[in-house]
Amino acid sequence: MLDSGRSLEFRRAALELEAQLRLKTGVVPERLSASELRACYGRRRWVKGWRIPIEFSDENVRQIDIVANEHFPLVPVRTALRERPPFLTWPHVEEDGTLCLLPNLAECDPDNPVSVAENLLNRSVRLIEELLEGAIVNRDFKEEFLTYWAYDAHGRGEEVISLIDPAPPSRTVKLWRGRGLQVIGEDLASVEKWVRNRFTETRSVKCEDAAFLWSSEPPLPSEYPQKGADVLALARSLGAGSEETVRQVASENADSLVILLGARGRGGPGLVAMHLPGRSSRLARKGREANRLSKGFRSGQTPRDVLVTRTFGQQGIRRTGVARADAAWVHGRGADGRSATLLNKTIVVIGCGSVGAPIACLLARAGVGKIVLVDPDVLSWANIGRHPLGAAYVGKNKAQAMQDHLASNFPHLDVEFRDHDVRSVVGTNDPALADADLIISATGSWSADHELNRWHLENGRAQPVLYGWTEAHACAGHGVVVAHEDGCIQCHMSQVGRPDFVAIDWQEGADANLEEPACGAHYQPYGPVELEFINAMLGELALDCLLNAPSQSLHRVSLARKSRIGSLGGEVSKACQVEIVDDGHGPIIFDREWPVTSCKACGDVEKSEAA
Structure with a gap:
């Protein structure tokens, strides 16, 4: 609830903004009701909004919303696109249509909110024109692939912490599970040191194999793996031992398999994770868990090709982010040469x-x-x-x-x-x-x-x-x-x-x-x-x-x-x-x-x- 002083400031700035929008666009902005704001932007806390029709170079008229929260004018407005293609078709367009126009360190003048709003509206139009032209679409998806992978991730689950050097080649790495974490390092010694230092009371540090794949360029959202077979196809496309790496790890892992994927974006190398189900399955009889990977074979006798085929089959995977904790990232986010x-x-x-x-x-x-x-x-x-x-x-x-x-x-x-x-x-x-x-x-x-x-x-x-x-x-x-x-x-x-x-x-x-x-x-x-x-x-x-x-x-x-x-x-x-x-x-x-x-x-x- 706004106090009377803030409420007056809000109303004055809102009226001034509405008048300027009418002057600049030549149309009367449509005021959005509270119910419309909730219907379009349910998870946001917008309390005021205006809708403006704008004709673009493809001769289509699209509606752009200008929305403000209760802290306006101290907090600048945002813009959103109503008529848009499916989510992750265009970069910089969030799932509800809100446009990402400014970097997180950008500052705006709180004493001139109307000029800020006008600038953001102009930026929005330029962005949409560039998206329609298409040249920036694949480029920006790849340069900021960590952001778009996170948009399409499958929840958090256990946090994946990486200690590895995010650089080629593809290789087998080591994984420790515990305390709600999955810690991945280059070898057993580095993982063991990290875990024992971080959790001094930990007695046993048992590791298993995981895979790290390096791609020469990040995948597009349309290329994100959906099932195990997609992961194997991705590894095969990377060459340079990537397919053999995931096959080797799959044949030696009984539990769920973790595969890291690394690639270089605009700000440097980034890491994402893919989790494939292992022996645990929903096929349980008489209270006993069935082993879907070795089903039909004696324990430890399942042929490698069968294990690989069943691991990288049609069962869905889980995609998550990765938290880098390697020394280069902790001490300078990978950019400090010292x-x-x-x-x-x-x-x-x-x-x-x-x-x-x-x-x-x-x-x-x-x-x-x-x-x-x-x-x-x-x-x-x-x-x-x-x-x-x-x-x-x-x-x-x-x-x-x-x-x-x-x-x-x-x-x-x-x-x-x-x-x-x-x-x-x-x-x-x-x-x-x-x-x-x-x-x-x-x-x-x-x-x-x-x-x-x-x-x-x-x-x-x-x-x-x-x-x-x-x-x-x-x-x-x-x-x-x-x-x-x-x-x-x-x-x-x-x-x-x-x-x-x-x-x-x-x-x-x-x-x-x-x-x-x-x-x-x-x-x-x-x-x-x-x-x-x-x-x-x-x-x-x-x-x-x-x-x-x-x-x-x-x-x-x-x-x-x-x-x-x-x-x-x-x-x-x-x-x-x-x-x-x-x-x-x-x-x-x-x-x-x-x-x-x-x-x-x-x-x-x-x-x-x-x-």
Whole structure:
């Protein structure tokens, strides 16, 4: 029910639109009654409509409806074609005649609804003329075949989730059924990993064969398979082993058969599914289910040709859509060229607190293929305000909790954990360190960074190490990448881990840590919003290292807004003012060099190498 203000606005816009339609078309638009709207568009929520006769190039007069819902004029009108061929004869015409004219991201001017309606009416006429001419019909059906396959699908049923690479050739793939899902992957190992990560309590992952067919072009609606024989005919037409693929799968499957069909549309490759009935049938006698595929033969003795003939017979099939969950789709919808590179990268994150854990989450969302998490501590209630994990994980080891969280949410990735400190990981020379493309240290502990730095130097700096930390109140954040050349982390740190470059100078006491009512329990009272800027900077720096490994060490700094720094009793340091290129109002990010010095760590390594 519209309130009085909205009702007045609606009526005013409707009268203005009706007058403009009369002026532009030269005819009086026919007002559609509520019963006519329900009869023509039962599933829609149109509350106002006008019908306009328009003569087209084929000398036929067709009626176009302009319809509005209760949110008009804030929501633009739609148009619909009354005289039309059967559904799926023309693209862009829905089953009730509503025309699809604009992409889903299109925006319309809510302050000028009459001009919007006029534009849509003109677009409708142009579309119908193009459909009558015929050149766009097959082209658009093929370019947007996922849409039209979905229009003609047979309900949802179990959801089909695809992990495969939607590219040729046709081939046999693996299928797991469970939890109302059908998960299809390239092989048993990939399906098993996905299922065990996604559903940690799953014990047994039993797979069966399925088929993937690749077509050089999408089928038209008139070519959509209706029965099993159509599927076999489609496979035969595709050649290149497609027919043999479905024959092989049919001969080895006793239960219903799933066949994926892939083809490339305008926006890239797409997948659809066909489900063929297997041994289950409606032929049941005396409470026992008959096996329609092997009927007349002993169990396991049905000839292959008989199985194929009965599978791909005259019995109807079910067509459904497919949800892509492969890495390329999850991390960029198949259009981000970085995905393949990142999927082959390994990172080790040491410290899974309020800095390390968010960075791990960012890099998992970016698609880093393997993540190893290291932390000996457990998550407490005081942690969760600045941590991506919440109350459900309190009392659990941070690294293991993060492993559970990331693996279940990104089941295509490899995620491991170590409930150890840096000394244990370094002391045992954990292979994960040597295998990593990037090591991230976010412990906030100088002794931990010192230990990792010594290991890094002694092992020849084979891969970059990123050290991250914050200044007081999270008003500044630092990321130092120690690469093969230039300084190590100790080159610009005091013996107790104080950096020689600070971004902010504080009034006396303004940067002091607060203390819990317990011995030695200190903290800084900043929140997750302030910290998010620093974590984003560190995440971007990590991504830079993975995509283009640096040869020289570098220092990146994130600086908060100048007004926030001042409100807390600080000011941008003179050393920082020299570095930044603007007036420091922030927030800003800038890079610095991290040159080598004659620090004790570098000197000790040089002496060791000389000896």
